[in-house]
Amino acid sequence: xxxxxxxxxxxxxxxxxxxxxxxxxxxxxxxxxxxxxxxxxxxxxxxxxxxxxxxxxxxxxxxxxxxxxxxxxxxxxxxxxxxxxxxxxxxxxxxxxxxxxxxxxxxxxxxxxxxxxxxxxxxxxxxxxxxxxxxxxxxxxxxxxxxxxxxxxxxxxxxxxxxxxxxxxxxxxxxxxxxxxxxxxxxxxxxxxxxxxxxxxxxxxxxxxxxxxxxxxxxxxxxxxxxxxxxxxxxxxxxxxxxxxxxxxxxxxxxxxxxxxxxxxxxxxxxxxxxxxxxxxxxxxxxxxxxxxxxxxxxxxxxxxxxxxxxxxxxxxxxxxxxxxxxxxxxxxxxxxxxxxxxxxxxxxxxxxxxxxxxxxxxxxxxxxxxxxxxxxxxxxxxxxxxxxxxxxxxxxxxxxxxxxxxxxxxxxxxxxxxxxxxxxxxxxxxxxxxxxxxxxxxxxxxxxxxxxxxxxx
Amino acid sequence: xxxxxxxxxxxxxxxxxxxxxxxxxxxxxxxxxxxxxxxxxxxxxxxxxxxxxxxxxxxxxxxxxxxxxxxxxxxxxxxxxxxxxxxxxxxxxxxxxxxxxxxxxxxxxxxxxxxxxxxxxxxxxxxxxxxxxxxxxxxxxxxxxxxxxxxxxxxxxxxxxxxxxxxxxxxxxxxxxxxxxxxxxxxxxxxxxxxxxxxxxxxxxxxxxxxxxxxxxxxxxxxxxxxxxxxxxxxxxxxxxxxxxxxxxxxxxxxxxxxxxxxxxxxxxxxxxxxxxxxxxxxxxxxxxxxxxxxxxxxxxxxxxxxxxxxxxxxxxxxxxxxxxxxxxxxxxxxxxxxxxxxxxxxxxxxxxxxxxxxxxxxxxxxxxxxxxxxxxxxxxxxxxxxxxxxxxxxxxxxxxxxxxxxxxxxxxxxxxxxxxxxxxxxxxxxxxxxxxxxxxxxxxxxxxxxxxxxxxxxxx
Numbered sequence: 001x002x003x004x005x006x007x008x009x010x011x012x013x014x015x016x017x018x019x020x021x022x023x024x025x026x027x028x029x030x031x032x033x034x035x036x037x038x039x040x041x042x043x044x045x046x047x048x049x050x051x052x053x054x055x056x057x058x059x060x061x062x063x064x065x066x067x068x069x070x071x072x073x074x075x076x077x078x079x080x081x082x083x084x085x086x087x088x089x090x091x092x093x094x095x096x097x098x099x100x101x102x103x104x105x106x107x108x109x110x111x112x113x114x115x116x117x118x119x120x121x122x123x124x125x126x127x128x129x130x131x132x133x134x135x136x137x138x139x140x141x142x143x144x145x146x147x148x149x150x151x152x153x154x155x156x157x158x159x160x161x162x163x164x165x166x167x168x169x170x171x172x173x174x175x176x177x178x179x180x181x182x183x184x185x186x187x188x189x190x191x192x193x194x195x196x197x198x199x200x201x202x203x204x205x206x207x208x209x210x211x212x213x214x215x216x217x218x219x220x221x222x223x224x225x226x227x228x229x230x231x232x233x234x235x236x237x238x239x240x241x242x243x244x245x246x247x248x249x250x251x252x253x254x255x256x257x258x259x260x261x262x263x264x265x266x267x268x269x270x271x272x273x274x275x276x277x278x279x280x281x282x283x284x285x286x287x288x289x290x291x292x293x294x295x296x297x298x299x300x301x302x303x304x305x306x307x308x309x310x311x312x313x314x315x316x317x318x319x320x321x322x323x324x325x326x327x328x329x330x331x332x333x334x335x336x337x338x339x340x341x342x343x344x345x346x347x348x349x350x351x352x353x354x355x356x357x358x359x360x361x362x363x364x365x366x367x368x369x370x371x372x373x374x375x376x377x378x379x380x381x382x383x384x385x386x387x388x389x390x391x392x393x394x395x396x397x398x399x400x401x402x403x404x405x406x407x408x409x410x411x412x413x414x415x416x417x418x419x420x421x422x423x424x425x426x427x428x429x430x431x432x433x434x435x436x437x438x439x440x441x442x443x444x445x446x447x448x449x450x451x452x453x454x455x456x457x458x
Numbered sequence: 459x460x461x462x463x464x465x466x467x468x469x470x471x472x473x474x475x476x477x478x479x480x481x482x483x484x485x486x487x488x489x490x491x492x493x494x495x496x497x498x499x500x501x502x503x504x505x506x507x508x509x510x511x512x513x514x515x516x517x518x519x520x521x522x523x524x525x526x527x528x529x530x531x532x533x534x535x536x537x538x539x540x541x542x543x544x545x546x547x548x549x550x551x552x553x554x555x556x557x558x559x560x561x562x563x564x565x566x567x568x569x570x571x572x573x574x575x576x577x578x579x580x581x582x583x584x585x586x587x588x589x590x591x592x593x594x595x596x597x598x599x600x601x602x603x604x605x606x607x608x609x610x611x612x613x614x615x616x617x618x619x620x621x622x623x624x625x626x627x628x629x630x631x632x633x634x635x636x637x638x639x640x641x642x643x644x645x646x647x648x649x650x651x652x653x654x655x656x657x658x659x660x661x662x663x664x665x666x667x668x669x670x671x672x673x674x675x676x677x678x679x680x681x682x683x684x685x686x687x688x689x690x691x692x693x694x695x696x697x698x699x700x701x702x703x704x705x706x707x708x709x710x711x712x713x714x715x716x717x718x719x720x721x722x723x724x725x726x727x728x729x730x731x732x733x734x735x736x737x738x739x740x741x742x743x744x745x746x747x748x749x750x751x752x753x754x755x756x757x758x759x760x761x762x763x764x765x766x767x768x769x770x771x772x773x774x775x776x777x778x779x780x781x782x783x784x785x786x787x788x789x790x791x792x793x794x795x796x797x798x799x800x801x802x803x804x805x806x807x808x809x810x811x812x813x814x815x816x817x818x819x820x821x822x823x824x825x826x827x828x829x830x831x832x833x834x835x836x837x838x839x840x841x842x843x844x845x846x847x848x849x850x851x852x853x854x855x856x857x858x859x860x861x862x863x864x865x866x867x868x869x870x871x872x873x874x875x876x877x878x879x880x881x882x883x884x885x886x887x888x889x890x891x892x893x894x895x896x897x898x899x900x901x902x903x904x905x906x907x908x909x910x911x912x913x914x915x916x917x918x919x
Contacts, residue, residue: 136732
């Protein structure tokens, strides 16, 4: 395959890049004692991107014969030439470490057959129903992306990648009178089926989801306002990814995001150091080679409160005279590479969680993402919180529900006055969306900070 | 950009109908009791703009299919599904084998069902041949109009991104019960996302979208101008103190706050899995008598219109909610079998998934009050242009930030708001609707008026 792609690229009249991507996407879902979905999808083809006269052209095709690829290349070149007339600022590419050779992220031989996976999904669904008589809804889902890629470009990349990203979701719904509540738990890895099960026992996840939903039945609502809170590693991960991470993606910076022109400025408390690192072994956002054929490297975004770097594609790195470090990603062969995060996290500190709680007079311990999370290029964010516990005079109290947090993420990071030594990165079960999907991970330590809590008014 | 993928079909000149029929025959030979093949052929041309400049012109030709097989099992039917866009004979055969292997590994279910043929009436005007004639150059020019018009309005506007796209979609469905249907449609779409910046004053991010079946119905320049007006009007936002009062949900925010929760509660899959608040409520008053909702798949030229659903069942026009009373759930064949009723043709999805459930063209009936009168009636209130938050469709609890919202006091719009959150329970709030506007806005597959609701908590600072 690599030889075929090289032959195609030889004929390119500018910079050319061919990415053959063969994906098998498996989805299994059980609901309320019924197997509701088993899908096995093959999506295979090549994304051909060229840079001619300072403009991109991109054509995707599922015809990967030599003729088909050459035709796609020709069409991409024609598209680029058409666009070049309109494009005001010409695109240049920064030099980058080009990937060569094999990158195998998992042990293929460890994959069980589809029957085993179906049975595991059904067993975990049964566990939800068995856990409590209050359960009225039980959903378990398995999603797997099995990817094989060959990437060749005219700047020397020539690489073969085997990647596997499975995840598992559990949703329990409980009812009492006319009240319905939901508990959600999930897990994801880069690795084999065995690696996924090692990360978390599915039956435990099922029980936890039910316990959470039942706790919510008895929970009251919080009163909205400004509070000192402790964010758990999951919420710190969401903040790092959604509210901070997107603003430092260089394409958003160029559009005028809030961090434009702020490199080397203080943007967070001195206690905060945040990185994006595609090389974390087994994390869902593991990307050793990106879809421009560039080798993945760790990027320190914020170091002791000082903004150090943006995340780049080769195009944006050329504008900022920075080094591309493996953040140009495409979800399928149909997509062109965009600047994306990989594994984004805040580094741990030295504080102890109990001491952090003790220091709060009137606030909350907030755990895990509830439904949804959004943020703007202004770093203003809003996240649903799955579990919220009152803290009064340094003591952890009862659970409240329906809590959302909002604020300006850099203001929140500036208000950080304690960072725990405990650290977790496990937000990788879902997807990040930015025109295309991407599998990412995020996490961090516990952070004590100030946010606006949205709740109900008396 | 025009090309065919006929060389991918093993060198033969099989068209989609023959390809599907052939697979059905093979499936039956290999032991399937029933089988269904859904085939998609599409062509997309797209121009992507970023940061006020052309980023990339794009083209794609796609062809793929999904095979659903049923085999007999104890007390029911076992189902398998596999999809592929590699249409070589070897790949098709292995996809069929995978579908059968999945069926064998799955438990029996008495409700799996492949529907029988019914009379189907085609929908008018969902294909515009201009789509076939357009080139990438045309698409780039159309998109540039959006960018130039938005930027031309005001130099403070930044278009974060914009897209203009033309899609042609041909779907074919064949099953072993005799359904054999084809439909061709076109979709022209443009979208602009951006914000305004005046010194340190940055407006909230906003989007403007237009999606139509016909080229002549899309005006990229107007879309750009509407986006510009929205983001400029959100400049100079100020915080407001917390209050409990009136909210006016604009059609832009209604998609997420009103349409999605109502669809969730009416989706038979959620009703049957214990996740809908409206289970066992057919014939009951679930919303304010001011709310009536129709789902109409027959509107000529509408993006949500179709002659048949993902399973080949012709959808009927449904008066889902009449003056607050729930009349229908949305069914595909599986959920209909489970409720011992007939599918009402709401099976949805592409070639790569088993049929789900969706609406077609959802219309919330306009009321009799003008938007101006609504605003005039608020002593204290908030016009919600966009909602960025989460709605728990199961419980109905929602909470989130209002984007590009306008604060209303004593019947007058005072100023745009920032850092304002709203929270409540949408199913409860929609029981206390104060007014529905006569003005409405058409979104991709919905027609929505402005909805005024009393007694909502608004958290400021």
